[in-house]
Amino acid sequence: MERKLTNTKAKNGKTKPGGKPAILTDGGGLFLYVTTLGKYWRYSYRLGGKRQTLSIGSYPEITLEQARELHRKARAQLARGIKPSNPRHTESTADTFQTVALEWFNRSKPGWSESHTTRTESCLRRDVFPWIGKMEVGAVTPSNIIKILQRVESRGAGDTARRVRQIISQIYKYAVTMELTDRNPATDIDTRIILKPLRTR
Numbered sequence: 001m002e003r004k005l006t007n008t009k010a011k012n013g014k015t016k017p018g019g020k021p022a023i024l025t026d027g028g029g030l031f032l033y034v035t036t037l038g039k040y041w042r043y044s045y046r047l048g049g050k051r052q053t054l055s056i057g058s059y060p061e062i063t064l065e066q067a068r069e070l071h072r073k074a075r076a077q078l079a080r081g082i083k084p085s086n087p088r089h090t091e092s093t094a095d096t097f098q099t100v101a102l103e104w105f106n107r108s109k110p111g112w113s114e115s116h117t118t119r120t121e122s123c124l125r126r127d128v129f130p131w132i133g134k135m136e137v138g139a140v141t142p143s144n145i146i147k148i149l150q151r152v153e154s155r156g157a158g159d160t161a162r163r164v165r166q167i168i169s170q171i172y173k174y175a176v177t178m179e180l181t182d183r184n185p186a187t188d189i190d191t192r193i194i195l196k197p198l199r200t201r
Contacts, residue, residue, distance in 0.1 A: 003027050003068070010064050013039060021178075030071040032059060033179065037103055041067040042179060043074050047083060053179050054084045055095045095180055097140055097171075098133035104174040123164050127152050137172075138181040145186050146194055153195050162191050 005026040013034045016022045024032040029044045041056035056062060056070050074084035101124055109117045131148050132140050145168055152161040165186055172184035 001028050005032065005064060007064050010039070010059060026064075026068070026071075028071065028075060030056075030067065032067075035178070037107060040178075041070075043071050043084065045074075045078055045084065047078065052083075052182070055180060095137050096133065097135050097137045098129050100137045100175050100178075100180055101128070101133075101171045103178075104171045107174075108170075119163075120167060123160065123167055127160070127164050128168065137175050138183075140185055142185045142189055145189060149189075149191065149194060158195055158198055161195055165189060165191055 003026055005024060009024060010032055013022065013024050013032060015034055015036055019036045022034040024034060026032070031042055031044065033040045033042050039059040041059060041062055043054040043056055045052060045054070054074055056067055056074075059067070062070070077084045105121065105124065109120075112120070128148060131151075132144050135144070145165065148168075149161040149165055152164055169184060169186035172181070172186055175181045176184055
């Protein structure tokens with residue numbers, strides 16, 4: 001396999017004009033995803049006729065040599081018909097829901113008011129992170145989210161529960177765009193079904 005990246009190219013890699021993400025390919029599906037927030041190693045592969053992406057870690061925490069070794073192990077899994085997994089996930093929070101959520105939060109808050117920023121951060125730290133913060137972002141299910149919303153509603157905060165669903169959905173739109181997962185588990189959750197109607201004054 002011909003390798004295309006060098007340590008210098010990885011170190012000097014920049015986004016496209018306007019801050020759009022850039023992809024620096026190394027070979028065999030391994031690439032460095034360069035964004036304004038950082039650089040992330042990804043492995044793109046096909047399994048069952050579908051394109052999928054494995055998150056390997058961020059650069060420079062994961063060096064080019066380390067990324068290639070993890071890539072080699074993932075390719076070996078795929079060759080045996082096993083869906084590739086990153087052994088670092090058992091000891092790293094690189095792609096947990098909380099880490100991805102904070103990336104989204106820090107990127108979005110410059111355009112928010114101070115009150116909206118405070119309210120959003122409070123919702124995440126009080127109502128979301130304690131329950132799904134340590135889960136891998138791609139492992140969260142609609143059921144996990146529904147339990148969070150019902151837990152919030154149970155303290156008499158129906159409007160906050162609806163806001164929490166919106167926040168989680170926005171985080172997953174970011175995660176899908178960044179190719180950290182291929183789905184948004186909050187999309188099809190209808191709060192009109194799982195939550196009590198809001199009282200009209």
